[in-house]
Amino acid sequence: MNLATVVIDNGTGYTKMGYAGNMEPSYLIPTAIADSRQKGATKVSNQTEFKNPELDFYIGDEAYAHQKTHDVKTIIRSGQIEDWEAMEKFWHRAIYSYLRCEPEEHRFILTEPPMNTPENREQMAEIMFETFNVKGLFIGVQATLALYAQLCGPESTNKSISQADLSGTVIDSGDGVTHVFPVSDGFVIGSCVRHIPLAGRDITKFILQHLRDRGEKIPSDDALDIAQKVKERYGYVCKDVVKEYQKFDKKTVDESGRVQQSNKFKKYTHKSAVTGETTEIDVGYERFLGPEMFFHPEFIHQDWRSPLDEIVDNAIQSSPIDTRRKLYENIVLSGGSTLFTDFDNRLKKQIQERVDDRFKQYQQLTGQAPKPINVNVSQNMVQRYAVWFGGSVLGSSDHFPKICHSREDYMERGPSICRHNPVFPAGF
């Protein structure tokens, strides 16, 4: 009997994990580990019980809850696994304590960032097959899975998709990294992938700094947590920064003659998980200035000046000419940092302006009017965990056993079998 495929998407900030066929991951936890500070085995209060430091570690939210007694560290930086030993321990706890499954009975889908090295893929295969003895393994490129999610997702009417349908530009912006990848016929156009060194964590830090500069009192223990919550709850993308400032600065006078702040300001109340104390914070301009990073990156990063629409346009323009129309007409959003209200509308408008300008120039030069391109940027229900959801759909498809690398294959040919992971079997 085939048990459900396990899908694990390890991101820089969060790990999404669960079983294929489900609409949502069973767990969404920080990709962090808290290790014991003790070196040798230590005796705990009970005379006969010894605490083994090898097992005395926590992952996810539990890791942060134990930061007073343990050393917390993150495992992935800019999408790449940095600490393989910690990753293995994380997977161990994730598989046995969270997902509660016997890995030898399940196939697994793991995800990788674009341009991941074959060596990294082999290392993943080695750990999965040799430490966990999994029944099968497929390592999906995050962009391709996000596109797969959009094509087969809950809003899709297209039930029989093929390799040729997998074309579009994926913008994946998570916690540590933002990527733009054009995908044509199921394959990422490697030379046209663009990497932007700014993502959710940078916006969180910017918002924190801005709140402090405005004189808000932020308890240092929970500072990043507060800024992240403020960002996720109140952040949005505006149409025009100058006009948006004016909306915030507009004061009104109520019936009793008192001057009132603009209703654009919000109040956020935070309760500390450690002390239980509550803090009230006024949230203002940072609501739109944080997400503005995508369109005015120089606000945050001195050396990075290209707005996202320019990067997307440039990535598509460097792709083969016959793929470009599809790439403009199917821009897919993925990852937590694309969830800001109106992110899609502003991006669509700015890319469309670039495309229209180019058309106008072409028309003036040649006197010919080509068929216009309608830029489309789509939001979708599963955007927060589009990569995971793509894995969930793929893992429950009929053809998945044909593309998944089996334990027997691994035993026979070794980790190099995982160097290639096409989403469709040959001849599909």
Ligand SMILES: Nc1ncnc2c1ncn2[C@@H]1O[C@H](COP(=O)(O)OP(=O)(O)OP(=O)(O)O)[C@@H](O)[C@H]1O
């Ligand atoms: N509603 C929201 N609005 C804005 N940002 C959000 C929202 N929800 C989550 N985020 C942000 O999204 C980020 C996490 O997204 P995601 O889980 O896609 O990243 P990741 O996969 O861990 O990272 P990466 O893909 O960069 O390796 C965090 O910075 C989080 O604060």
Ligand SMILES: [Mg+2]
């Ligand atoms: Mg991610």
